[in-house]
Amino acid sequence: MKITCHCGELIVDQTDDLPQKGHLIPDQDWFALHDAFDQELIEPLAARRITADAACRIAREILIRSVRLAYQCRRCGRMYLDDRQGE
Numbered sequence: 632m633k634i635t636c637h638c639g640e641l642i643v644d645q646t647d648d649l650p651q652k653g654h655l656i657p658d659q660d661w662f663a664l665h666d667a668f669d670q671e672l673i674e675p676l677a678a679r680r681i682t683a684d685a686a687c688r689i690a691r692e693i694l695i696r697s698v699r700l701a702y703q704c705r706r707c708g709r710m711y712l713d714d715r716q717g718e
Contacts, residue, residue, distance in 0.1 A: 640706040651705055654698040655712060664697045 634642040644652055656664060672689050675681045699713040
């Protein structure tokens with residue numbers, strides 16, 4: 632993925648562990664994230680309905696659907712945030 636910043640700098644997302652890329656959890660989704668962890672992860676794990684491996688996968692799925700990507704221009708510092716549709 633490539634974004635051209637307003638200043639002309641190119642922001643590239645083609646690998647992991649990038650210093651200009653972040654993950655944002657909107658405050659309006661914060662408590663829903665906690666509830667999802669409780670209902671989909673903690674309770675089934677405590678009741679032994681899922682394995683530890685399944686719990687790890689579920690935790691990642693919950694986070695992936697909860698976060699928005701954020702990118703910062705290294706030249707000017709402008710921030711670009713994905714909307715709820717990932718655009």
